[in-house]
Amino acid sequence: MVAVRSLVSGLLLLGSTLASPVPSPSTNGIKLPFPPITPKGLLCQIPIVKDFLCPRQSSSGTSVKTPLGTAQGTADTSNANRFVVKYASANRWQASVMTTNWTLPNGATDPSALPLSCPQPGVDDSAFSEDCLSMMIYVPSSVRLGSNVPTMLWIHGGSFIVGAATGPGLDGSSLASATNSIVAVVQYRLGALGWMAPNGDTNLALGDIIIALGFLKTVLPSFGGDPSQITIAGQSSGATMVRAMLAIPSASSLFNHAIIQSDPMDYGFQSPGTQQTLQNYFNGLLNCSPSDTACLDAISLDDLINAQMNLYSTAYSLDPSATLSEPMRPVHDGQLITSTLDSSSPFPRQSKSILVSTVLNEAGLTIYGNYDQPLPESQWEPAVNATFGAARTAKIYNASVYAASQFAVGTNGSANASTTVDARAQLQELGTDYIWKCSSWTFARNWAANGGTVYAGLYVVGSSYPGNSAVPYCTQAGVVCHQDDIQIVFGMAPSPSTAQSALISEMQARYGAFFRTGNPNPSGSSLQSWQASGTSNVNAVLLGGSGLAPVGACDPSYWGEAVQYDYQVYGI
Template sequence: MVVFRVVLALLAVLTCVTSAPRSAAPPQDISVLTPLGTAQGTLDADGANRFAVRYAGATRWQSSAVVTEWTLPNGASDPAALPLQCPQTSVDASTFAEDCLSMILYVPVDIAPGSNASTLVWIHGGSFDSGSATFPGLDGSNLAIATESIVAVIQYRLGALGLLPPDGSTNLAVQDAINALIFLGQVVPSFGGDSSKITLAGQSAGAGMIRSLLAAPSASSLFQSAILQSDPMDFGFTSLTTQALLQSTFNDLISCSPSDTACQMSLTLDDILSAQATLEDEALGLDPSVAIGEPLHPVLDHTLITTPLDSTAPFPKVSKPLLLTNVRNESAPTIYGVEFPGPGPFPAEDFELSSDALLGTARTEILMASPFYPVDPNGDSRVPLQVLGTDYIWRCPTWTFARNWVANGGTAHVGMFTVGATYPLNDGIDDCVAPGAVCHQDDIFIVFGTTPNPTPAQSALTTEMQARYKAFLASADPNEPGLDGWVPATTTDVHAKEFGVLTTVDGEVPVLACDPSFWGQAVQYDYQFFDL
């Protein structure tokens, strides 16, 4: 069985999640005067003022433009109404709309104009083809109150609508995110925010979007720092060659030429999403460099995104402070939930067969000869496969990125969650609900403070991480009195801190295969292997 070939569950299964229901808002409405008009909001059930707003508009497959007046999303008249999702597969069509460039602002009630508060902008994950500002756990009230900041949760165009315009232009979704930041820069002072104190944060593909913004010079002045959680950095950016192939195939599927705007506008959303689903199913067969589980993602177009921000080209000079985190069992949902479901154990030979199918013979031979992924002949091959997947897609490329970032002028703090809160899609995966497991997405509830019925360990970690984020938003340093020291990364030691249950004496994650002489050198990442 080929590991990761169907889909990275921890990335792509987000297409199966529906928007999270919210508690009914109290009847109390709030109004704030902004340069774009009067913002209408309501008191969120968790205690912050909540404002949903349409930040930009766009004609299908054209660049978006920032709005010039404050309007509620989707023509709503009720300030408590939440925005519809962007179009995506595997959800009810009644939950999405093409006019979806909206965000939700959460503002603590004690932040007033002149407060000069920080703003945290959350960018949701979902493999760039799913997700929304209303997905489970993303109510920003608790996070806003704990960090004494404005929290903005944004949406951006997904899948083919955001990344495959038939005329061959690129990165519309990234431009959407840039316009969200431009909009925020205009309005946050009205809510008590300081437009020069905007920090980006996101998980999975959301972190990948932030990496795209870090690689886009035109976005640099719009935010001061960033928090990247569980970014699948092994994927790199899509190359122009691969993008052209995907684009051509998609155009054939919709039967519209690049210049036939009338044909493109006549397509129904079902037509577009159906063609997108077919392309995503076939993408890896078209080009082996396509990111497994994330076939559509931002493109290194050398216009908007001008650098790969990886080890395939000279790293640019940088200055922004970053927080970079992973969870302990990033790949467990794929290994135990998709590729090898069931009670197991699975035979030892599955490790080499799966690795060979994923990485090729040459890279697999190096892995098999190394001490990092020992296979117990009488054990379960899923155990080393989960470690391999976590190292290969997430942990080790993140550590390589941290070293490069620090070497070129920036600062980075690296960490790993060893306590989490099971995200809904992981509920049915035995290994993800086992004691001590922290699977992909299990950091979301912790950071937002939205864990249902939290344990003392979960509550303690939420308190710690929100305190660290508060300090980072204010001073670019996640350390403050009363917290254990979080040592910044250097070019030789990333000092990856454990967050939760400590498994080592010094509270730092062992380097193991993330030694720079192994992953990234002896064994190439995909972005190196395919020269993306």
């Protein structure tokens, strides 16, 4: 019997200078960049002066003078212009360094060319490059120098081993135009290149995001953006990256709001001990001394990815807290990431406004993808026990919310027919609750209890993400699987239904308000009031529905207390 944890594991797979940037002191090998301040840059903030002194966009909006050189873009759809840029360089397993000139990625000369992804399994070698620290910036065509519009930096998901800024549904033109905001979608180093430096340096991929934010702060004024109004956002492992950024005090000034969509918070950050165990195993696969740079640099990308995937498939047996899904992830190193930011240790005081959401059937893709036929109820308890152990299983098995009676269906679709239970429904509910929804609600309560403002939501309408249709369950009416929120937020749902169109308009209005104020309630809107979470009542609104999401097993006395999350069990 495949355990719930292993079933969920597959689901998570599916961015000439006026002055040089002045980096802050190094933090664990990662330098925190801040935009250069020049006399000309200061004068550009004075309205009466900037029209005469400062660079401005051309009439077409696709040629923009920045402190790093002229940015050449291309007209995208939905009344927005797209600029593709290389924001940083990085030698293998070294901290990334912000570029000092505006440069198209991968040696391109055509501004419409898309960047290659970072090295990852499952794609042709020609589709990726180790020189992959690129981002795509979408600017509404109406925005000009001095507009001072806010910016969202989106961090893509993919279990930290796959994904790109060019992924399905991530065209930011519609969202930028609808919110009158700049939208940037960033790439960062994946897999072993981002998380498993042989010398033991951790969190290099997080360093890439820090550099990307410094880059944005440098160039945003040239595009009409306000560098003091940056929201970071992401989905799945991208959301974990956002949460990790919230745990880095030294990076706090680089953004002011955060959006977390479908973060598998149950896993927690990686512990230093587990990281060292995985590092030792990975280093043993390389046949190079950790200090032999020449040897390490000579390893082909194919061989490196093979070693990475060997670690990926072995990590859980080395240390269960590594998980089957995200063994390479942010590390609570105590230097860059200074808090676990969960219930396993004291939660630090907060001041930022954040938005946390999940979808109705997060675990549906994996559960029903692994079991294409109904699962007898007799398999329910063994599957739970294999994942949670006897003590937690007893509490889960006896919980009314997961009882078989809650999932009984008529064998012939008739109210009078004999009933049966498909245990897949129970496993889907359980996986969704403990990996995503309830752990996110626990996080929201902690955030609120420590001074921060947080808004929680649950998507009950979605747009089937490319690939999800391979599992018929995910195409059923009323089902919203993991990733099905992405095309809603970005406004990229193909041939949207009335309900999808309404939710796209709602979420883009709410995100536009949140980018500016940290509050997802647009001024003067007739939308349902979205109340902030409290220390007990999360007030999670139904996105695509009305009213609040039922609490169910996400009561604070159940998940996180009666039944502990993995990060508590493993003491991460």
